[in-house]
Amino acid sequence: MSIHPTEFYEDGSMYVVYDEQQHEGIVTLDQLLPAAPDLITGIIDPTIKGLPCPDGCGDISWHPIGGGADPPNVQEMYVRNFVAREGMTPIEAIELVKKEIARTDPGSRWAVPSEREAVLRTL
Numbered sequence: 001m002s003i004h005p006t007e008f009y010e011d012g013s014m015y016v017v018y019d020e021q022q023h024e025g026i027v028t029l030d031q032l033l034p035a036a037p038d039l040i041t042g043i044i045d046p047t048i049k050g051l052p053c054p055d056g057c058g059d060i061s062w063h064p065i066g067g068g069a070d071p072p073n074v075q076e077m078y079v080r081n082f083v084a085r086e087g088m089t090p091i092e093a094i095e096l097v098k099k100e101i102a103r104t105d106p107g108s109r110w111a112v113p114s115e116r117e118a119v120l121r122t123l
């Protein structure tokens with residue numbers, strides 16, 4: 001499942017596990033890496049973000065907003081990132097993630113459990 005978040009904390013950090021290497025630890029939302037700018041337009045795709053391994057080994061997993069192998073946790077990571085780093089309200093962030101999942105990955109759907117979505121709405 002690569003490098004993925006497993007738990008989120010109020011201070012903007014998350015517990016992250018790298019399954020294949022059995023590395024784990026804390027990564028903060030401001031450590032998420034932006035995608036490389038488009039070579040022609042220079043635009044950075046906000047629907048792809050890199051999550052670095054917490055132990056500093058240098059490995060990075062690139063997660064599409066739909067969540068790939070771990071939709072609930074990756075989608076929650078995007079919501080929390082948009083709120084903490086982009087200044088969105090929780091409702092705006094949740095709606096944007098849902099919209100971008102539908103646009104970029106029609107095979108995926110919103111996968112954050114309702115009890116966790118309720119917590120996100122209070123960020």
Ligand SMILES: [Zn+2]
Pocket residue numbers: 018021023053054055056057058059
């Ligand atoms: Zn590592």
